Amino acid sequence: QSVLTQPPSVSGAPGQRVTISCTGSSSNIGTGYDVHWYQQLPGTAPKLLIYGKDNRPSGVPDRFSGSKSDTSASLAITGLQAEDEADYYCQSYDGSLSAYVFGTGTKVTVL
Amino acid sequence: QVQLQQSGPGLVKPSQTLSLTCTVSGDSISSGSYYWNWIRQPAGKGLEWIGRIYVGGSTNYNPSLKSRVTISVDTSKNQFSLNLSSVTAADTAIYYCARVSGWFDPWGQGTLVTVSS
Numbered sequence: 001q002s003v004l005t006q007p008p009s010v011s012g013a014p015g016q017r018v019t020i021s022c023t024g025s026s027s028n029i030g031t032g033y034d035v036h037w038y039q040q041l042p043g044t045a046p047k048l049l050i051y052g053k054d055n056r057p058s059g060v061p062d063r064f065s066g067s068k069s070d071t072s073a074s075l076a077i078t079g080l081q082a083e084d085e086a087d088y089y090c091q092s093y094d095g096s097l098s099a100y101v102f103g104t105g106t107k108v109t110v111l
Numbered sequence: 112q113v114q115l116q117q118s119g120p121g122l123v124k125p126s127q128t129l130s131l132t133c134t135v136s137g138d139s140i141s142s143g144s145y146y147w148n149w150i151r152q153p154a155g156k157g158l159e160w161i162g163r164i165y166v167g168g169s170t171n172y173n174p175s176l177k178s179r180v181t182i183s184v185d186t187s188k189n190q191f192s193l194n195l196s197s198v199t200a201a202d203t204a205i206y207y208c209a210r211v212s213g214w215f216d217p218w219g220q221g222t223l224v225t226v227s228s
Contacts, residue, residue, distance in 0.1 A: 034214075036215070052213070098174075099160055104157050106158045
């Protein structure tokens with residue numbers, strides 16, 4: 001069950017900025033649990049992209065940034081590149097379910 | 112560099128038990144710094160958290176799978192395992208293991224498990 005809602009798809013031209021929303025509720029993001037983001041290239045395992053309050057693992061370009069407000073979060077990709085074409089997932093913790101929860105996933109297409 | 116290597120059968124018959132193992136290198140499960148998790152992804156669909164285990168053996172499971180899931184740890188082999196009982200075609204998916212400290216990183220390579228007779 002996905003309790004975090006994301007748009008199915010977003011697209012943009014190379015060099016543009018795109019954002020992906022992640023909408024939760026008072027039992028997860030709204031409670032203050034951190035939101036983390038993952039990139040999944042076709043045929044590969046998800047890869048950590050953003051963790052905590054807008055932190056990037058080594059090797060992740062600063063074109064990727066995260067933010068959070070109330071019961072939602074967002075991932076922004078600036079200077080969109082062809083290599084950014086992938087599926088993106090948000091993730092948090094839900095206190096009511098006592099479970100980690102993932103977003104529904106968003107496919108990013110570079111036009 | 113921490114790496115998680117998954118092993119186990121890719122084909123399981125309906126009503127039987129799915130069993131996978133994740134071997135950790137570059138870190139010690141016994142360190143007690145992380146939770147060790149299983150996640151799955153049906154073809155063309157999103158990610159579903161299955162459950163986690165801590166070094167002491169304490170576990171937490173997704174409520175939707177709790178009655179059929181068992182996660183165990185073998186610290187002597189630096190491995191943790193997943194058992195999912197009474198499988199059906201709906202359990203066909205890519206299964207991943209992952210280390211967690213709030214966020215999932217790193218991930219195993221994934222194992223496609225097909226439930227079919």
